Amino acid sequence: MALPHHDGPGLRHEVRPDVRLDDAPMTPVDCATCGAHVQARKSSWEQTTIQWSTEAVEACFERRTTTARPGPNGAAFLGCTALGQALREAAVSGALPVLDVDPARQRKESV
Numbered sequence: 001m002a003l004p005h006h007d008g009p010g011l012r013h014e015v016r017p018d019v020r021l022d023d024a025p026m027t028p029v030d031c032a033t034c035g036a037h038v039q040a041r042k043s044s045w046e047q048t049t050i051q052w053s054t055e056a057v058e059a060c061f062e063r064r065t066t067t068a069r070p071g072p073n074g075a076a077f078l079g080c081t082a083l084g085q086a087l088r089e090a091a092v093s094g095a096l097p098v099l100d101v102d103p104a105r106q107r108k109e110s111v
């Protein structure tokens with residue numbers, strides 16, 4: 001009944017945030033200016049992931065008129081100035097959870 005030993009504990013891939021983010025829910029955020037409704041997720045204070053629906057793209061004037069940088073869905077574009085503001089406010093108020101905050105991470109790891 002000997003269990004195979006792996007490389008040992010503590011060798012988890014903490015470096016890859018994608019895995020951790022996979023089960024983190026997206027939070028709906030509205031652009032106060034154009035009413036664009038996007039799903040957002042903050043993996044840290046500096047990094048925001050935004051999922052644009054077709055409606056949101058059409059609703060956000062700046063999003064439409066800005067030539068998104070090449071990439072999947074033009075995901076590099078964070079939205080108009082107002083949306084950026086809305087995202088910041090949501091994060092500060094706690095409506096949009098910032099995942100890379102120690103208490104939240106520890107709570108998750110200890111489960």
Ligand SMILES: [Zn+2]
Binds near residue numbers: 031032
């Ligand atoms: Zn907008």
